[in-house]
Amino acid sequence: METLLEEPSVHAASSVRSTEGRFSYAEYRAFDVDDDYFYELINGELVKKSAPSPFHQILVVNLAVALNRFTKENNLDGQILVAPVDVFVDDYSAPQPDVLYISEARRSIITSNGVMGAPDLVMEVLSPSSISRDRNDKRKLYERLKVQEYWILDPNNRSIEVYALTESGYDIAGFAVEQGTASSGVLQGFSVTVQEIMP
Numbered sequence: 001m002e003t004l005l006e007e008p009s010v011h012a013a014s015s016v017r018s019t020e021g022r023f024s025y026a027e028y029r030a031f032d033v034d035d036d037y038f039y040e041l042i043n044g045e046l047v048k049k050s051a052p053s054p055f056h057q058i059l060v061v062n063l064a065v066a067l068n069r070f071t072k073e074n075n076l077d078g079q080i081l082v083a084p085v086d087v088f089v090d091d092y093s094a095p096q097p098d099v100l101y102i103s104e105a106r107r108s109i110i111t112s113n114g115v116m117g118a119p120d121l122v123m124e125v126l127s128p129s130s131i132s133r134d135r136n137d138k139r140k141l142y143e144r145l146k147v148q149e150y151w152i153l154d155p156n157n158r159s160i161e162v163y164a165l166t167e168s169g170y171d172i173a174g175f176a177v178e179q180g181t182a183s184s185g186v187l188q189g190f191s192v193t194v195q196e197i198m199p
Contacts, residue, residue, distance in 0.1 A: 021044070022043075022044025022045070022092055023041060023044055023045065023046055023092070024044075024091050024092060025041060025088065025090075025091050025092065025093075025094055026091075028041040028046065028094060029113070031046065037049060037050055038050075038051070038084055038096075040084075040086075040094065040095055040096045041086075041092065041093055041094040041095070042093055042095060042133060042137050042138070042141070043092055043093055043137060043141075044092040044093075047133070049129065049130075052127070053127070055155070056098075056125055056127055056155075059125045059153060059155065059197055059198060060082055060083070060098050060099055060125060062196065062197045062198075062199075063098070063099045063123055063125075063153070063192070063197060064080055064082050064099055066190075066192050066196065066197065067080050067099065067101060067187075067190070068080055070187065070189070070190045071101075071187075074189065076103075076104070076187075077104040077107075078101055078102055078103040078104050078107070078120070079101070079102045079104075079107060079110060080099070080100070080101055081099070081100050081101075081102070081110075081115070081119075082098065082099050082100075083096045083097060083098050083099075084096045085097075085100070085114055085115060086113065086114030086115065087100065087114065087115045087119065087122075087145070088113075088114055088115065088116045088117070089141045089144065089145050090144075093141050094114065095138050095141055095142075097119070097122040097123065097124060097138075098123055098124050098125050099122075099123040100115070100119040100121065100122045100123070101119060101120050101121040101186075101187065102115070102119045102120060103120045106118075106119075106120065117145075118142075118145045118146045118147045118148070119147055120147070120148055120149070120186050120187075121147070121148065121149045121150075121151070121184065121186050121187060122142055122147050122149070122150050122151070123150075123151040123152075123153065124138065124150075124151070124152055124153070125153045125155065126152060126153065126154045126155065126156070134152060135152065139163075139170060142170075143165065143169045143170055146165060147165065148164070148165050148186045149162065149163065149164055149165065149173075149184060149185060149186040150162075150163040150165075150170060151163070151182070153197065153198070155198060157177065158177060158178055158194055158198055159175065159176060159177040159178075159180075159194065160174075160175070160176045160177075160180075160182040160192070160194055160197070161174070161175055161182075162174035162175070162182050162183070162184065162185075164185050164186075173185055176193070176194050177194060178194055178195075179193065179194065179195060180193065180194055181193050181194075182194070
């Protein structure tokens with residue numbers, strides 16, 4: 001199971017390995033520790049992160065609100081979820097995306113333990129500690145899971161990148177910076193401006 005939870009934090013994220021070298025999804029689900037961190041399973045490693053910054057959460061809320069407004073205005077019954085929620089990729093990966101959209105036709109992949117299948121659309125907001133994982137590890141996991149569209153929001157560069165899944169993997173399908181507009185190919189008609197999400 002692959003979950004996309006890459007919440008940026010003030011503190012650098014670190015990873016924890018099991019005594020066997022890699023945590024399985026079952027071990028991850030059973031992992032119980034009393035601390036102030038969030039964990040997500042990426043390629044067998046428990047990635048430890050402190051709570052995301054308020055600014056990061058503002059961007060996540062802005063994205064979710066824009067998505068919600070669009071689905072309501074267009075009578076779409078899909079489900080919008082925000083981190084933390086596990087997205088199952090395989091026995092060693094369960095990332096927690098910042099924002100994800102699952103169409104009504106695929107609603108059955110939402111279970112009590114997390115999302116057991118590919119969301120239609122996944123969005124990540126970069127933070128200093130998550131840049132490499134979001135751009136490399138998670139991107140590869142989402143490709144493998146066959147998530148049709150992957151958005152990366154980069155607050156430092158005030159940009160939004162939109163990647164569409166092709167036979168060879170993700171290809172850049174859109175790029176917006178400063179006053180630009182990013183549009184979805186999966187949710188036809190959905191678009192946001194950089195200014196709207198990152199005022």
